[in-house]
Amino acid sequence: EGSKESAGGSADKTYEMSISYGGASGGEDDISAKEFKKRIEEKSNGRIEVKLYGNEQLGKEVDIVNMLELGNVDMAIMGTTVHQQAAPEYNIWSAYYIFKNSDEVMHVLNGSIGDRVEKAMLDNKGIRIIGYGLRGPRHLTSLRPIRKASEVQGLKIRIPLQPIYVESWKALGAQPQAIAYGELYMALRQGIVEAQENPLAYIYAPHFDEVQDYVNQTAHQRAFFTYVVSEKFFQKLPADLQELVLEEGEGITQFHNDLLAAGEEDYKKKLQEKGMEFIEVDVDSFQQALKDIPNQFADSWVDGLYDDIKAEIANM
Amino acid sequence: MEKKLVRILETICGAFLVAMVALLFAQVGTRYILQGSLLWAGEIAVWFFVWITYLGAVILYINKKHIIVDILTTFLPEKVNKTIEMISSVIILIFLLIVFKESIPVVISYSKQTATSIALSKKYLFSSLTVSTGLMILYTIYSFIRKLRRR
Amino acid sequence: MLTVVLITMLLGFLLGIPVAITLGLATLSYFFMNPGLPMVNIPLRFVTGAESYTLMAIPLYMLAGNIMNSTGVTDKIFRFTRALVGHYTGGTAQVNILASFIFSGMSGSALADASGVGKVLIKAMVDEGYDVEFSAAVTGASATIGPVFPPSIPMVLIGGVAGISVGKLFIGGIIPGIMLAIYMMVLVYFISKKRNYPKRSKASLPELGKEFWGALPALSTPVVILGGILGGLFTPTEAGVVAVFYALVIGIFVYKQRDFGKIFQMFVDTAKGTASIMFIVGAAYSLAWVFSKEQVGILLTDGITALSSNPTVVLILILLGFLAAGCVLNPSANIIIFVPMLMPLVMSVGIDLVHFGVLATLVLMIGLVTPPLGLSMFIICEITGLTTMQFTKGMLIFFVALLAVVVTMVFVPATITWLPQVIIGG
Ligand code: NA
Numbered sequence A: 001e002g003s004k005e006s007a008g009g010s011a012d013k014t015y016e017m018s019i020s021y022g023g024a025s026g027g028e029d030d031i032s033a034k035e036f037k038k039r040i041e042e043k044s045n046g047r048i049e050v051k052l053y054g055n056e057q058l059g060k061e062v063d064i065v066n067m068l069e070l071g072n073v074d075m076a077i078m079g080t081t082v083h084q085q086a087a088p089e090y091n092i093w094s095a096y097y098i099f100k101n102s103d104e105v106m107h108v109l110n111g112s113i114g115d116r117v118e119k120a121m122l123d124n125k126g127i128r129i130i131g132y133g134l135r136g137p138r139h140l141t142s143l144r145p146i147r148k149a150s151e152v153q154g155l156k157i158r159i160p161l162q163p164i165y166v167e168s169w170k171a172l173g174a175q176p177q178a179i180a181y182g183e184l185y186m187a188l189r190q191g192i193v194e195a196q197e198n199p200l201a202y203i204y205a206p207h208f209d210e211v212q213d214y215v216n217q218t219a220h221q222r223a224f225f226t227y228v229v230s231e232k233f234f235q236k237l238p239a240d241l242q243e244l245v246l247e248e249g250e251g252i253t254q255f256h257n258d259l260l261a262a263g264e265e266d267y268k269k270k271l272q273e274k275g276m277e278f279i280e281v282d283v284d285s286f287q288q289a290l291k292d293i294p295n296q297f298a299d300s301w302v303d304g305l306y307d308d309i310k311a312e313i314a315n316m
Numbered sequence B: 001m002e003k004k005l006v007r008i009l010e011t012i013c014g015a016f017l018v019a020m021v022a023l024l025f026a027q028v029g030t031r032y033i034l035q036g037s038l039l040w041a042g043e044i045a046v047w048f049f050v051w052i053t054y055l056g057a058v059i060l061y062i063n064k065k066h067i068i069v070d071i072l073t074t075f076l077p078e079k080v081n082k083t084i085e086m087i088s089s090v091i092i093l094i095f096l097l098i099v100f101k102e103s104i105p106v107v108i109s110y111s112k113q114t115a116t117s118i119a120l121s122k123k124y125l126f127s128s129l130t131v132s133t134g135l136m137i138l139y140t141i142y143s144f145i146r147k148l149r150r151r
Numbered sequence C: 001m002l003t004v005v006l007i008t009m010l011l012g013f014l015l016g017i018p019v020a021i022t023l024g025l026a027t028l029s030y031f032f033m034n035p036g037l038p039m040v041n042i043p044l045r046f047v048t049g050a051e052s053y054t055l056m057a058i059p060l061y062m063l064a065g066n067i068m069n070s071t072g073v074t075d076k077i078f079r080f081t082r083a084l085v086g087h088y089t090g091g092t093a094q095v096n097i098l099a100s101f102i103f104s105g106m107s108g109s110a111l112a113d114a115s116g117v118g119k120v121l122i123k124a125m126v127d128e129g130y131d132v133e134f135s136a137a138v139t140g141a142s143a144t145i146g147p148v149f150p151p152s153i154p155m156v157l158i159g160g161v162a163g164i165s166v167g168k169l170f171i172g173g174i175i176p177g178i179m180l181a182i183y184m185m186v187l188v189y190f191i192s193k194k195r196n197y198p199k200r201s202k203a204s205l206p207e208l209g210k211e212f213w214g215a216l217p218a219l220s221t222p223v224v225i226l227g228g229i230l231g232g233l234f235t236p237t238e239a240g241v242v243a244v245f246y247a248l249v250i251g252i253f254v255y256k257q258r259d260f261g262k263i264f265q266m267f268v269d270t271a272k273g274t275a276s277i278m279f280i281v282g283a284a285y286s287l288a289w290v291f292s293k294e295q296v297g298i299l300l301t302d303g304i305t306a307l308s309s310n311p312t313v314v315l316i317l318i319l320l321g322f323l324a325a326g327c328v329l330n331p332s333a334n335i336i337i338f339v340p341m342l343m344p345l346v347m348s349v350g351i352d353l354v355h356f357g358v359l360a361t362l363v364l365m366i367g368l369v370t371p372p373l374g375l376s377m378f379i380i381c382e383i384t385g386l387t388t389m390q391f392t393k394g395m396l397i398f399f400v401a402l403l404a405v406v407v408t409m410v411f412v413p414a415t416i417t418w419l420p421q422v423i424i425g426g
């Protein structure tokens, strides 16, 4: 049963730890969560008992953030939602082409900017970041090949509901529309929209290969999972277990990223087998067309964030 | 007094439904006419929907129109039913008080967050339940007092 | 722990506490037993459960039906169907079924059907000499068509919690909806023959044409809704908006309903009807969290797969469960609590999602006409003055017809899955 002890619990007590994540069985977050559970339970000699809740069983991501703050969920593996909800002043991560490759992502998150984000999230919402893991880059799928930015003109595309995405696709000359992911297959089939953008895993699972012909490898967004712990839970743990949670949070990144890299290769092969053609894209043309977008939203982030990130990447 | 309250709540709920439909219509309409949908309209329509749910629940509560399972109560003599009704309303009152109290930290927790498509604090969404349970509590106490006075 | 939750629920029901609050109390009992878990989660889930774009289709489909009703459209449907099938044996009973079927194309709920068509048809039947029990039973049974034939509120709920395309579920419900109507009409035909129920004189072709014209706006509502979804113009929620707009235009310009106070009253009624369903949805959503936290889904999955992993057997076991649960808990609560829990099982044994969703809808609708908690039953008993026992006795033969449809659908999945595959694919 859950512990009632206040900060710094005792050494012989066992602690139950609930971990919420969105992915179904077999997703990167699911497999990594299982590995995390195994490591934590082993190294704590069973003093922490981890219970996994995948598939958004305990709630949608946006609400899990509040459950972490209020103490109803102990840990979560989440997309950028947690940044948007709990550290919006640093949530530049949805902007397109912030990073050119995954090394840049990990460098910035584990550097001084990452430290600032961590502090902000803890202060704002009592949510502690303990680690990160990469997500597959988002690519654009369509019925016609798209090789450079100018070819996006007039494209009817489904995007998730966020102003920065809307502005980005408008800047490219597309006609963005909001459609629920669950209705997207039908919308593509019926021609409500003719394109969509997602990581490969989210293109493969709902059989978008049946209604789309090309994967244009735009890699316009390199998002990531964040491993977060409720501070209410963290403060219940004795010092040695706190240490363990932090260590394993950091340690899971490598496992997660290796898994993702293998998964991306696999999805690409499977989608090709299903007849999708992968298109090499002139990424620079996209980057050029979108370079002012982060500045348009600069007011919503702390001063100079975009420049700080560029500087940190330049120093790699 | 309850008639007046019900009338006011009904007008608000009806108006909110008009607003919800209008927003959704604007969202669909702009998609075809202006090429590109009015994203925030759909999101705020949902907020009206939630308010309709919880303000509507108050109306149903006052009018005793919430769905119930009356297996036991239909077979028992009226005197026993009166006692059961008294017990139920005490239990309901306790429940409402807890939900009311616990909804306040929820509103606070969400107040720092905004809608995805527009900078509007989510406290305007989550306070719907606080207002709803608050009104139900006031009504329950009011009808208790009235019953006692009648005796 | 779960035993306490279930006992609390049972006590709440026995004490006549509203279903929504009873579900909330059951949730509360869990938090009392787990002091480490803050109770803030209860209000949090109440609100987030109602906060859903997809579920907005509920008031929209309800509103479209209500506006149509306020313009006297039910009467128009009645007259048209009477001109069409009134001259067969048991004509008015056949009219009842056919009118429910047409009404179901505008409305997403069995309750709207039972109260809309029910009021008009029961009176007509009794006046013509049908038994009250039979009239009530025909009404109750045919009201189950409402949520099976699109649009459908339970399907919107199932699609929402299970991530199944609502559009596909709607299309999957077309053939089963027609099958329900046919099975019942055949049954009514034989009963009427045996009991020598009356028939009416045959309507002339011009008469039929006139009534058809009068009912055309109502008849075309499902065309607008389904056509919009199928033609790729709208998602189901948007189709609801268009249906409302269509109902308003027809009401104001064709049926000349210019009493805007009356139209606003339809909005108020719909808001109350919405609250009645959605308050339970919010409460069920908070109880569902408790079941998720206790990993009841895994227990259920393990329990059922230990018996069999044959998809048909698993499907039958699930449907039997829904049939039992449907007797005591209303469809919305059943869907919110049990469907997400069952999804991993459904997917792992390889049951087609649309097949599952449509069958679950029908089986849960049967619960609406069974004691102790059957909302359609309550409405019909209120109209007719029958006791629930009398109503149930009259219903018995119709349960056989309903179950026959269920069995056909279980063993011939194509009755559900074929049409969506042809129209949407995938
Ligand atoms: Na229907």
Ligand code: NA
Pocket: C326, C327, C328, C366, C367, C368, C369, C370, C371, C372, C373, C374, C375
């Ligand atoms: Na029932």
